[in-house]
Each structure stands twice: as C-alpha cells, then as structure tokens.
Amino acid sequence: MYKMVIVYEIIPGKLSEYRRWYKQVDQKRKAQHPDYVPPKRYITVVGKLTRVIIEWERETMYEHSPVWSETVETPGDLKDMVFPGGIEHYVLKELD
Numbered sequence: 001m002y003k004m005v006i007v008y009e010i011i012p013g014k015l016s017e018y019r020r021w022y023k024q025v026d027q028k029r030k031a032q033h034p035d036y037v038p039p040k041r042y043i044t045v046v047g048k049l050t051r052v053i054i055e056w057e058r059e060t061m062y063e064h065s066p067v068w069s070e071t072v073e074t075p076g077d078l079k080d081m082v083f084p085g086g087i088e089h090y091v092l093k094e095l096d
Contacts, residue, residue, distance in 0.1 A: 002061060003092040004039075006054045014081040015043070018052070021078065052082075061091065 010018050026038045039056035 001094065002058045003094070004056050004058060005090040005092060006087065007090075008052055008082045008087040009048060010043075010050045010052055010081055011083060012050055015050075018078075018081045021081065 022038075022041065026036070029036045029038075037056075039054045042053045042055075044051040044053070
C-alpha cells in the first residue's frame with residue numbers, strides 16, 4: 001500500500017474558492033466513477049497557515065506519473081489558487 005501526499009499553499013483569500021473548486025471536481029469524478037472516494041484534505045492550524053495537505057492511498061504505484069502542470073491548464077483551476085512552484089508531491093510506503 002502506498003500513501004500519496006500533495007502539499008501546497010493556497011493564496012490568501014482563495015480558500016473559499018478552493019473549497020468550491022474541489023467539491024466540483026469530486027462531484028465530476030464521482031459521476032464518472034461511482035466508486036470514487038475523495039482524498040482527505042487538511043488545512044494547517046499551526047505553522048504555515050495557508051498550507052493544504054491532501055492524502056490518499058493506492059495499492060500500486062503509478063506506472064507513469066501524471067505531469068501536474070499539463071493537467072492543470074484551464075482558467076479557474078487549482079493553479080490559480082496556489083503559490084506557483086510551491087507544490088510538493090510525496091509517495092510514501094509504510095515501513096514494516
């Protein structure tokens with residue numbers, strides 16, 4: 001089992017827009033794939049106060065990882081709500 005983690009910072013004042021955006025994305029994904037389970041999303045309370053962390057699990061690794069900058073190209077997408085260049089993506093494997 002692998003845990004995927006994405007960390008980024010929301011531009012101040014964009015949190016409500018971000019929430020609306022991801023709810024629409026989740027609804028669209030659920031309509032296309034009824035077994036879709038949205039990832040867990042967190043906002044920091046202490047530390048960098050605009051940091052968002054997203055987590056989900058996968059049984060296997062991606063064969064070919066998606067290129068984030070190619071998947072977020074249209075106006076109103078995530079790239080308009082986060083600080084550019086500040087996105088981190090981790091793939092974690094639990095230690096036995």
